[in-house]
Amino acid sequence: MFFALRGFVESSAASQESLPESEEEWQKWLDESGTSEVREQIDTYEEETFVLTHTGVAFTKQIYESLSQPQQQLLKQFKSRLAAAPLRAILRYVYKTYPEEIANSTIKDAVLATHS
Numbered sequence: 001m002f003f004a005l006r007g008f009v010e011s012s013a014a015s016q017e018s019l020p021e022s023e024e025e026w027q028k029w030l031d032e033s034g035t036s037e038v039r040e041q042i043d044t045y046e047e048e049t050f051v052l053t054h055t056g057v058a059f060t061k062q063i064y065e066s067l068s069q070p071q072q073q074l075l076k077q078f079k080s081r082l083a084a085a086p087l088r089a090i091l092r093y094v095y096k097t098y099p100e101e102i103a104n105s106t107i108k109d110a111v112l113a114t115h116s
Contacts, residue, residue, distance in 0.1 A: 008056035011048045024107045 003009045064072065082090065091111045095102050102108045
């Protein structure tokens with residue numbers, strides 16, 4: 001929302017089915033909002049796709065070009081690995097690597113249970 005309000009990204013309805021993790025985070029947000037008005041206005045989760053606007057591209061290009069060549073290469077490699085990985089695999093990696101940071105996660109048991 002922050003980046004959309006500033007014109008850096010645009011969102012649209014996703015063309016694919018949402019992941020269970022996304023729906024669980026949505027439900028958690030609804031439960032914690034504490035207002036019935038929110039539930040009455042928005043009661044179903046709809047997956048969104050985000051893309052950079054021209055403003056967002058210009059802003060990130062400026063930052064990217066200020067990086068050193070090794071930093072740029074590292075960022076490209078990181079992006080390639082993340083783009084190819086399913087969300088559940090990324091979550092599983094983060095949860096296993098930083099267990100102290102997931103104490104309040106409502107989906108940690110489901111994510112960690114899927115890995116043998």
